[in-house]
Amino acid sequence: MVYNQKWKIFSLVAVSIFMSTLDSSIVNVALPYIMQEMATDISTIQWVVVIYLLTVSSLLLTFGRLSDIKGRRLIYVAGFLVFTLGSFLCGVASTVSFLVTARVVQGAGASMLMACSPALIVDVFEKEQRGRALGMIGAVVAAGLTLGPVAGGFILEYLSWRYIFYINIPIGIAATIAGGFLLKTIPGGKGSREPLDSVGSLTMIIGLSSLILGLTQVTTWGILSFRFVGCMMMAGLAGVGFIINARRCAHPLFDLDLLKIRLFVLPLVTSGLLFAALFTIVFMMPFYLTYPCGFSAGKTGSIMIVPFVFLLFISPVAGGLADRLGSRLLCSFGMVLLGLSLVSLISLFPGMETLAILWRMALAGVGTALFVSPNNTTIMGAVPMARRGIASGAVATARNLGMVMGVALATTIFTSSFTHLTQGVGLDNYTPAMVPYFMISFQKVMGFGAMIAFAGAGIAYARGKE
Template sequence: MGVGNKKWQVFMLVGVSIFMSTLDSSIVNVALPYIMEDLSSDVRTVQWVVVVYLLTVSSLLLTFGRLSDIRGRRQIYVIGFLVFTVGSFVCGQAWTSGMLVSARILQGIGASMLMACSPALVVDAFPQTERGKALGMMGAVVAAGLTLGPLAGGMILAWFSWRLIFYINIPIGVMAVLAGILVLKDLPGGKGSREPLDKTGSFLLILFLCSLIVTLVRLPDWGVVSLKTGMGLVTAIISGWWFAMNETNTAYPLLDLGLMKIRLFILPLISTAILFASLFLLVFMMPFYLTYPGGFTASKTGVIMIVPFLFLLIISPISGMLADRLGSRLLCTLGMTFMCLSLFFLIFLSPQQGIFAIVWRMALAGIGTAVFVSPNNTAIMGSVPVHQRGIASGATATARTLGMVLGVALAGTIFSAFLTFQGEGMDSYIPAMAPAFMEGFRHVMAAGTILAAIGIAVTFSRGNEKMKKTGQI
């Protein structure tokens, strides 16, 4: 087998894993109203179907990325796809919302293993002169997964049960496991190293993220001033501080905290979390809006939901090329501004306005994301030494996924809290509930607008790339 054929076989294999893991993070959103009805659940419970998957992925990305260096990427990839496939089967079999949420944890563990080692597999397979092109093509695969997810979900829901959304992963997963065993056996990164895994850091990171997100999601039930809320926040603060101390003192840290001193690393990283929190706040709420007060069918909902991700697929390569000439500060600030405007205009959306009013508002979010992502990633990767780009890549993926889960948690918390305040609930929606629904929807979009406005300030504060050359970072 030639080297040229080998690298593209690896690319195709990695592309399948990235496509499936990103597809699964977007396809489920369209199905949430149907899952809620079929399993006799409510918004506050069904949001965990999305939250727990993203939380699991974000908590374990750095751990499995490090583990792929130690144990070998082939082993992590194959086991990851196997776990993802088994998790998909259990999701399809779920007969209660609790079982579905538990199965999504299993699926998220597999997805985190795939996402953690996939970029490194590409770097292992391609020569240095072709890595930029290969990683750029991987970005297109991510966009394709996010774009096709809502469309595929809408089409499946129009003809079949929501369970098929999970079952379609099974044959693909089985073939990918077999292909991974054969294709990845001779890669340079397949043997691993003898360096130890920072188990304490891994545990503390999981504890920090889980305590923080669970507290935010359960805030409406527990109350702002309550023993449970206080314990959750104290746990998050202590575990976060302990994680920072551990990473400073251990010889083989999950995350080199020295990178946090680099302005063009830390501020773009924070901006990443804010942008994706804003985007997924919108992505979580829109299927409920389109299905209930909007009255759209599942297939139309799926088509409308691809609008933001379609712009990500088309514009991202262009914004990446512009970043080479203009830098990231202007483009990323512009992208965050578009996101802020999208959420602001969604505050004034009403079911009587029709499909065009929805599409152009969502298009603004897609344009903003597309203009932001490539320049921002370029700034992050370009701000760190070459030998730390793997850590930077893992940190970026963690910030992105953490932003997604924070957005979903924030949207579900505000929306559920407002409907409860109004004496309403989403267990059995009827048209008479539309005014209360829209008030909750507008409060969520207003919160997103404020969040994105903060993101504009953070993004602009990064300074220009030329600062790195003058030592002012």
């Protein structure tokens, strides 16, 4: 059946994706200004980012399942409302604690939008056009990530940091109204009306929150600390409880039968691995460009945009190719290119021409673009319509977990190596004499990231054809 509103719904989904990605990159740029105005320190202000990530990751599967049960229209429109409310509360926040709390509200709204977006695209587009549509969504993600620092810089130069949140309010109100009208007649819009698995939702929230909290704080707490070990034990126990409940519950939060679908499980695993490998680059490169290279913030930002620019232009092409050629070879080749980018970054040294850095970063962007939309098309196309909300939430959860693990592993490897070589001196006391120690530690991180990428390439190829 051809659904004649599909491109209007695509535009609505694109707005939600653009808002969430733009907001994320703008907030990172604004953190130093927020820290100054609220007279706090970096260890406190980091929670503006961490709590958002915790909230989104913990609630994705719950809202994905709710969209299957209640219908995507209700969850999606509610997501715009909650995200807009959260943006307003962030803008008026007068203390760090209030701002962090407001980010929880904003993160809850973002998780509603993220959980539904891929499922909506797959629901309304025919099989032959899904890859192209999801590829264009990948381009929207890249546009948000690319324009975020530019828009943030403009707002921070001429206005208060509060306007990075206020800008979401008129867009969110308009999108809420449009969603109420456009999503009335979507396929499967009424939902299955099954009960929500509240026990599964609670154990998922506890498990993912404990895991992400432990991974993001491991370098501060120490790998043998009571708090880190406690977080890992809590995550493990919650995971066991989640599986036991899923087997006993008539309508579980996550359908364990999906784990029997080869083209759901293996692409999901490779998605997590890709983002873990990619974020070793995204996290470490600004430090390399700032410390050993001595580049300004403006030049560093311009270089860091490069992978996302390639993602912007190549994602739609990759999605269209996947519609005709299938995703297996594209995903495998994309992971190989990302691995080669990481290998090439091992050979960097201060004083190299900027062009030598740019082509290495571009290679990472091309590899990521070739992978993401074909892989998502495979995952979403492999599950029945009644479970696409779960699959959509699982895709976003795998992506977020990959990002967190990439940052956590890069931080752990770099910090342990650097402090060992400098006999306990941290990066906050960096001097030019430490360049050799920095580069050795940097190379270890890039090498580890390359191993993750090549392992992902093997899994992407081993999963077989559609």
